[in-house]
Amino acid sequence: MQMTQSRSVWRAPELSMRWWPVFLRNLLVWRKLAIPSLVGNIAEPLMWLVAFGYGMGALVGKISVDGTPVPYILFLASGSICMSAMQAASFEALYSAFSRMHVQKTWDGIMNAPVNLDDIVLAEMLWAAFKALFTVTAILGVMLALGISYSPKLLVAWPVLLGVGITFSCIALIFNALATGYDFFTYYFTLFLTPMMFLSGIFFPLEQLPEVVRLISSWLPLTNAVELVRPLFMDQWPTHVLRHALVLVAYTVGGFWIALALTRKRFRG
């Protein structure tokens, strides 16, 4: 009898609700560490916001966004919250997921139970997005307290930022699947995420950039996230919603698909 069927790692995801207990597991660990991790997650972005927003803001004054003058602090806040979503999701889907996958062998233990790898990857992806949402929510709370924006459309920005978290956790899981150690992630942060922060219109308007760079920038996931979120902070509806959303969806779907394939490859012993 033969059973020779080496199924392609690129086959469609086989997902079920079995991701939920894996997500719950991460939630239970996090509940024990939530407060210290919260401080770590929001302290740095807030320091940037306050230092740059008020410090630079005093120098810069107002910035024009599509013809509307905007206080620099609002310009920065609406961009940097996307950056925070990106960083929170990336950190969780890299360092923390790698700890569970490789160091603690938590995934191996789970796969001895009736949960398949695809559901574990989905759980980790959603978990990292949840962490991003949590961070974003805390920062939004502080921004409201500081009176940076009272736009009712922040209620729309909130789920959009969850989407941004999902996009970046999918991309990060690709690098998680490829990692041999924690050092590997330094490359991802310094060579990919940090340059993107400067090319996505968070700190200064994209109009400042040369045409070629702007063209590249317009395809970066973070740029598209900022384009969706910033108008909502200004109590306006974003333009080209479909285009920006499609770019993010493409990164999300493509990222998850590649991440899943590479993770399957990693675990295919």
Next chain:
Amino acid sequence: MSESILSVQHLVKRYGDATVVSDMSFEIAPGECLGVIGPNGAGKTTTIRMCLGLTVPDEGLVTAFGLHMPRDALAIKAQLGVVSQFDTLDPDFSCAENLLVYGRYFGLRDAQIRERIPALLQFGSLTHKADAKPGELSGGMKRRLSLARALVNNPRLLLLDEPTTGLDPQARHLMWERLQMLLSEGKSILLTTHFMDEAERLCNRLLVVDHGKKIAEGSPRDLIAQHLEPDVVEVFGAGALGLMDSPLKALAVRVEVSGETVFFYTLDAKPLMQALVAYPQLRTLHRPANLEDLFLKLTGRQIREDA
């Protein structure tokens, strides 16, 4: 299909040019403990991984409870308990939380699991450690927590990959006692081990594997009777190796040398023991042949002399 609880037929696994498992077949009957013994790298863990659907075999068939792996992997795993070679306990959770969280992976309701936790902790002799984290446990306690965790779904078959490696004798004996309890409850066990005393004590039947192949199969007693002479005389001390050239060799069916010790395998040790009286400087140990002798004979790790 026979009434076996797990059936492995003609499994083959290759990595590049290396064949790590070659034409492996065995079955486990309900209530049976099957031991797989073999040196490191013999293909034991790969075989277990194929039974779990974690490694896809190049050839062959795995069925369990009448279901096919890997097609029915989830349905099979729902009835399996697994203790892997290295603990995968959650370091951030207490013992009780480890059991709760693991039970959820089987789709069990929290109330159901919580009801089982006291008995599981008691089974692992961990009741007093319910709130301790794995980092605070001894090696033996961790292994027993892994075993208790593998029982959370009340499995019919347990796959145990070297469950006592690295444990001290007390912890090992406690583990054996627990495994015997499970067997007496009617559970089936597939066990890999390096320890011959463990295999002899727990297993109804043994597979000896080496280089990915099954090289012998049978009950521990039958295997010894089949492959070995009943008596072994070990001789060591200054000049022991000189016996290889002495007429004493004729008193044994087989003579082997390992390090500084000469092993005489014989049907009757009496004449040999009497002859050895003439060598007072040598120390002798006369004992029945055991699984370790079998293992060494079959896997060929000793320096052999042509008999």
